[in-house]
Amino acid sequence: MSPSTVRRWLIEAVLKPWQHRSWIFLTDSDFRAKAARVLDLCARTWQGQPLGEDEYVISADERTSVQ
Numbered sequence: 001m002s003p004s005t006v007r008r009w010l011i012e013a014v015l016k017p018w019q020h021r022s023w024i025f026l027t028d029s030d031f032r033a034k035a036a037r038v039l040d041l042c043a044r045t046w047q048g049q050p051l052g053e054d055e056y057v058i059s060a061d062e063r064t065s066v067q
Contacts, residue, residue, distance in 0.1 A: 041057045044057065
């Protein structure tokens with residue numbers, strides 16, 4: 001697939017990822033701390049301690065329109 005094909009698809013789909021900077025640059029100054037908490041939970045740890053066998057991590061999306 002050539003770069004010109006990808007460029008044409010993006011133009012036809014009205015997608016312009018190069019115009020959106022929030023996905024390239026962090027806009028939340030506290031992002032690293034928030035991400036670290038989420039990554040720790042994915043690794044089944046909380047505040048440096050492993051989760052117990054009877055503890056669970058539940059993930060829910062706030063965007064109700066996302067199917």
